[in-house]
Amino acid sequence: MNIVLKGRKALVGGASQGLGKAIAMQLAASGASVTIVARNEEKLKKVLQELPVTEEQQHGYIVADFSDYGRYKAIMNDYFSSHSVDILINNTNGPKAGTVSEQTDADYQAAFSLLFQTVQYTTSLALQAMKEKQYGRIINLTSRTVKEPADNLALSNTIRAAVVAWGKTLARDVGKYNITVNNILTGNFDTERLRELFTLQAQAQNTTLEAITQKAEADIPLQRLGKPEELASLVTFLASEQASYITGTSIPVDGGLLKSI
Template identity: 75%
Template sequence: MLISLKYKKALVGGASQGLGLAVAKQLAASGASVTIMARNEEKLKTVVAALPVSENQKHNYLVADFSDFEKYKKIIDHYFLSNQVDILVNNTNGPKAGTVLEKTSEDYLSAFNLLFQTVQYTTAKVVKGMKENKYGRIINLTSRTIKEPVDNLALSNTIRAAVVAWGKTLSRDVGKYNITVNNILTGNFDTERLAELFETQAKMLHTTVEEITKKSITDIPLQRLGMPEELANVVAFLASEQAAYVTGASIPVDGGLLKSI
């Protein structure tokens, strides 16, 4: 199966590193013109310069801080004054770790703006053009923790579950326009974000990052961390014509880590 995204325009969040970066590379390698979003402009410039251009695509970037929702809205509003998007990959940086008992109402509101409001707002902007074009792919990168909550990730567990429920609901509203909406439940991938989480866990449990990593791998049936490129391959499929009948799905990409069905 040859996946071609030639002539498609993609917008990818959190794409200066980690999973977002891998997704941006794969979509570009499949022929899409990709606009990436993140906070660090120097990293964004470096990534854009390195993205594949085998189909003479034009790639771009937006300097956007998902944690500042009001400023983020202005950036997105300006972008969509002159742009349309065929493929939207909603991906944001995660909130700070912590237990339910530690987090305040303000913490939950901040996490809601970071993980949900930015996703909903961006999606609302792309849907209009997708409806007019009778084509669209909306892919939300969430987490396997929405099915099996992980200790010390109270904010992420809670708000990402809302994103998945919202995505499922949206898929039923936009399907008639040939727009698909799917959620990817990510497992443990070899990224900077996972390294930070392991470091936090190690401090809490008074152990080493190596021990936390070893325990994490032991729990994964495939006995290894995932590579970002492996998740990017799934995103590219969902973004393609070949996945036209896949919508409203929440797909674990976790090496079998989830025990639930």
């Protein structure tokens, strides 16, 4: 299958590293012009230099901190006042780890703004042009923990589940405009974020990062962590014409880790 995204414009959140970067790279390799979003300008500039330009695309970046919702809204308003996108990849950095009993009202509010409000607001801006064009692809990166919650990720479990329900509802609302909406339930991928979480687990259990990683790999039927490029391939397919009849889905990409159906 040859996926061609030439002429398409994409906006990818959390793209300075990890899954977001891999997605941006793959979309660009398929011909899309990609704008990457993250809070670290130095990292964004490095990724920008790596993005393929085989179709003479015009790539760009936006410096924005998802955790500062007020400022984030202003930056997105400014961008969409003069730009439109065909492909929107909603991907943010995660909230702090911890159990339910360790979280405060303020923690839940901050997580809601970080994981849900930024996604909903960015999508509302992108939808204006998508509806006019009668075309759009919206892909939300969430987590497998919306199906099987992790004890130490109370904030992420809770708010990402809301994103999945919202995405399903949105898909039914905008399908008539030839806009698809899909959720990706990510598993354990070899990224900086996962190493941070594993390090916290190791500290809490008075063990090593290597031991936590080995146990995690042993629990996965494929016996390894995922590669970011593997998830990026699915996202690129969902962003293409070939996936035009797929919408409202929540697709686990976790090496078989989920035990539920």
